[in-house]
Amino acid sequence: MPPKKKKGKKKGKKGDSGELSVKDKYTKTLQEVDSLKHELETRTELARRSDARANDLKLKVSEWEEVVASEKEEKLDISADMVRQYKTMQSTMALRIHLLETNLAHMQVQLDTTKTKLEETEAEKSELQKKYDDTVEKMEREMRDMEQKYEGILVEAMDAVAGKLEQAQSRWNNTCQLVQLRNIDKLREFGLPNLEL
Numbered sequence: 001m002p003p004k005k006k007k008g009k010k011k012g013k014k015g016d017s018g019e020l021s022v023k024d025k026y027t028k029t030l031q032e033v034d035s036l037k038h039e040l041e042t043r044t045e046l047a048r049r050s051d052a053r054a055n056d057l058k059l060k061v062s063e064w065e066e067v068v069a070s071e072k073e074e075k076l077d078i079s080a081d082m083v084r085q086y087k088t089m090q091s092t093m094a095l096r097i098h099l100l101e102t103n104l105a106h107m108q109v110q111l112d113t114t115k116t117k118l119e120e121t122e123a124e125k126s127e128l129q130k131k132y133d134d135t136v137e138k139m140e141r142e143m144r145d146m147e148q149k150y151e152g153i154l155v156e157a158m159d160a161v162a163g164k165l166e167q168a169q170s171r172w173n174n175t176c177q178l179v180q181l182r183n184i185d186k187l188r189e190f191g192l193p194n195l196e197l
Helices: 022-189
Strands: none
Touching: none
């Protein structure tokens, strides 16, 4: 800012017309020049300070830009690494899911096969049990029939034997009587008529 002008009466002689003298003009000019120099110096200092502050700000902005760029690059690296890890994990999970689905399908096929075989085995077992029961029932029936037949045959045989024994006993009794009669006749011939056999 230009220095304030001093109030008061200025020294020097004025002309008749009231104009300043050459000396006064020179002094005034020097004062104005000094004021302008001072203002120029002040503005130069302000400009220098502004330039220095601007340079500092530019330096800080540049540093912050570098920090931001570094963080951005780091974030990009982290993001890229996370994307790679995610894709790897996704691929791994997809492969694992595929393997589990394949294993599940294989186990389902085995389960269905085992179930079918079990049903077939149960059916065969049921059929064999039925055949066994039928065979046992048939054999028991045949054994009862055979027992009845053998019992009938045995009864018939025993009856036949008993009849033959009765016939033999009857013949034996007749033969015995004939022998006794012959013996009695023989004894009578020997003179023993009263001898009892």
